[in-house]
Amino acid sequence: MLPAAALAQTSPGGGGVQALYPSKAAAEKAAKHFHCTGAHQMGDKWMPCAKHGDGHGSHMPAH
Secondary structure: OOOHHHHOOOOOOOOOOOOOEOOHHHHHHHHHHHOOOOEEEEOOEEEEOOOOOOOOOOOOOOO
């Protein structure tokens, strides 16, 4: 699992989608990029999807 700081960064030119947001509303808005709805809190930040791990989409490149 990646540390929260790594999730907040997008890779330059990698087309990644930001995964940590400062507000619940921002995370809920971004949930469409993760093919999910809702948001959940992660420390003092918010992540898209009602539950951690529900999203499956453009947020993590396949290796």
